[in-house]
Amino acid sequence: MKKILLLSFVLLCCFFVMLLWQFIKPEAKLAESKIAEKQVDDFILHMRVNETEKGIQVLQSIQYVGKEIVEIKHQSPLVSVSLLNRNHDYTGSTVSKALKKGDVYPGEEIIFPSPKKGECNLYLQARFNVNGEEVSIDHVEKLFFE
Template sequence: MRKLYISAILIILLILGGFWWISLNSKAELENTVKISESYEDFIIHIRVEKHEGGMQVLRSIEYTGKEEVIIEHRTPLTQVTIDQPNGSFTGSFVSKTLRPGFSYHPQEPIHFDSLDKGEHKIYVHTQFFIEEERVDIETEGRLVFK
C-alpha cells in the first residue's frame, strides 16, 4: 500500500514538473533589440525595445537638434507605444518643458510588456506635443520578432 502511495506521488510530481517545464520553454522571446528613430524638423524620436524579465521593455526619448531653446507642451505620455494596433491616446495632464539644443528628454519610465506570441508583431509609435499652440504629431512603426 505504501509503494502505491509513493508511486502515485511520483507520477503526480512528474506530471507537474512536465507542465512547469513546458510553460517555461513555451514563452516566446524578443529575437533582437529593436531601435527605431523618426525625424521631424528639429526633433528625433528614439525608441529602443529590448528583452526584459518575462517580456520586453520599451525606452522612449525625444532629442532636440535645433539652434535655439524651445518650449514644448505635451500631455502624458509624450510618446505612446502600442503593439499590433495603432490606438495611441494622450489623456494625461499637460506638461511644459524647455528643450535646449542637443537635449534629450526622457519624460517617462520604460514601458513593460509581457512576452508576445511567437511570430512578427508591429509596434506603433506616436509622439504628440505642442509648440506655441501648434500641434506636432510624429508617427512611425516598426517590426518585432518573437521566437
C-alpha cells in the same frame, strides 16, 4: 504494490510540475533587441526595445536638434507606445518643457508581457505642440518573437 503507488504518485507530480511550468513561462523571447530613430523637423524620436525578465522593455525619448530654445507642451505620456494594436491615449493636464539644441527629453519605461511566437508591431507616437503648431512623430517597428 506500495512501490507502484509511490512511483505513480511521483510520475504524476512530475507531470503536473511540467504542465505548470508550461503555463508560467513566457510565451516567447524577443529575437533581437531593436534601436530606431525617426526625425520630423527639429525633433528625433529615439526608441530601444529589449528583452527583460519582466517582459519586453521599451525605452523612448525625444531629442531636440534645432537652433533656438523652444518650449514644448504635451499631455501624458510624451510618447504613447502600444503593442499589437495601434491605440494611442493621451490624458492628464498639459506639461511644458523648455528645450535647447541637443536636449533629450526621456519618456517613461514601459514593460509589455511577452506575446506569442511570431511577428507583431510596436506602435509609437509622440504628439506635442511647439509655438502653437502640433508636431506628431509616428513610428511602427516590427518585432519578432521565437
